[in-house]
C-alpha cells in the first residue's frame with residue numbers, strides 16, 4: 001500500500017465516506033485514503049442514528065443543507081452514478097410535527113416557518129383544531145400550535161447511505177482501510193502526515209477529521225481545542241397495540257420525540273442531567289422511559305396506555321457545546337486540517353451536502369455549491385455561537 005496520499009480522512013462512517021465520494025467524483029485520480037478504526041461501526045453515531053431528515057431548522061444554512069440532502073437521498077442510486085450498489089434508501093416522507101404549548105412558542109414556529117418556506121421548505125403552522133383534524137389520535141387540548149412539513153421530511157436507511165457512499169467512493173478509486181489514527185505530523189504550520197497504528201506514517205497534503213465523537217482527540221494531537229464531546233442518548237423501541245398509526249409523523253413534544261418504525265415506535269428524550277460521557281460508555285439509561293417519557297407520551301396520545309419496551313439502544317451525539325451546530329472547513333491555525341465535526345444529532349441528513357462542501361473547499365480553496373461559512377471554524381475560535389435552536 002502507498003505511504004503517500006493527497007488526502008487522508010480519519011473516520012470512515014457517513015462523513016468520511018461522503019467526503020471520499022465527493023473528492024473522487026470531483027477530482028478523478030485524486031489519491032484518497034480513509035482510515036476507520038472499527039469498520040463494524042458498532043459505536044459510530046451513523047449506525048446508532050434515528051435516521052431522520054427535516055427541513056425544520058432555525059438557521060437558514062441548515063435548511064439549505066437539508067434541501068440538498070433530501071433530493072440526494074430520494075434519488076440516491078442515480079446521484080451516486082449507479083456505483084453505490086444500494087437501490088434505494090426507502091425515504092418515508094411522513095413529515096415532522098413540532099408541538100408547542102405557549103404563545104411565544106407559536107410566534108417562534110411562525111417566524112421560522114416563514115424562513116424555511118423562503119428556502120423552499122413546505123412548513124405550515126397549524127392551530128390546535130387543524131392538528132386534531134389531521135392527527136385525531138393526538139391530545140391537542142394544551143397545545144397552542146404545531147409546525148408540520150408535509151413533504152421533504154421523514155426517515156431513511158442510515159446504513160444504506162453509508163454503504164452507498166463507501167461503495168461509490170471505492171469504485172471511483174478511494175482506498176478504505178481498517179486502522180486507527182494515532183497522531184498527526186505537523187511541519188511548518190501544516191499537517192504533512194497522519195500516523196496509523198498498523199501502517200505507520202502516511203504522508204498527505206490534507207487531513208480530514210471525520211472522527212465523530214472522538215474529533216476533539218484528533219485536534220488535541222495538533223494542540224487545538226474543539227468543543228465537541230460525546231453525549232449519551234438512549235433510544236427505545238416500543239410496542240403500543242392500541243396506537244398503530246403507520247402514517248404518523250416524527251413528533252417532537254416538550255420532553256420526548258416519537259416516530260413509527262414498521263409495527264412499533266421509536267422514542268427518546270434528552271436526560272435532565274445531560275453532559276459528557278466517555279466515548280466507550282454505552283450503558284443505557286433505562287429509567288428514562290418509565291420516569292420521563294411514558295407519562296408525557298400517554299398524555300399526548302391516549303392510545304399509548306399499554307406500552308411495552310421491546311428493545312433499546314444507546315448512541316452518542318458528537319455534541320458541540322458552543323452552539324449545537326456543525327463545525328466545518330479548514331482550521332485557521334492549521335489550514336491543511338479540515339474539520340467535519342460537532343453535528344449534535346443532525347449529521348446523518350447533512351452528510352450529502354457537507355461531504356460535497358468539504359470536498360469542494362479542499363479542491364478549490366473555498367465554499368462553492370453552498371456557502372457553509374456560517375458553520376466555519378472561525379466562529380468557534382472567536383467564541384461567537386451560531387446557535388441551532390431546533391436540536392432534537
Ligand SMILES: Cc1cc2nc3c(=O)[nH]c(=O)nc-3n(C[C@H](O)[C@H](O)[C@H](O)COP(=O)(O)OP(=O)(O)OC[C@H]3O[C@@H](n4cnc5c(N)ncnc54)[C@H](O)[C@@H]3O)c2cc1C
Nearest residue numbers: 011013015037045046049050052181212315346347348349
Ligand atoms: C441516537 C441518535 C439519533 C440520531 N438521529 C439523527 C437523525 O434522526 N437525523 C440525523 O440527521 N442525525 C441523527 N443523528 C446524528 C448522526 O447520526 C450523526 O451526526 C452522524 O452519523 C455523524 O457521522 P460521523 O461520520 O461524523 O460520525 P460517526 O458516525 O460517529 O463516525 C465517526 C467514525 O470515526 C471513527 N474514528 C474515530 N476516531 C478514529 C481514529 N482515531 N482513527 C480512525 N477512525 C476513527 C469511528 O470509529 C467512527 O466510525 C443521531 C445520532 C444519535 C446517536
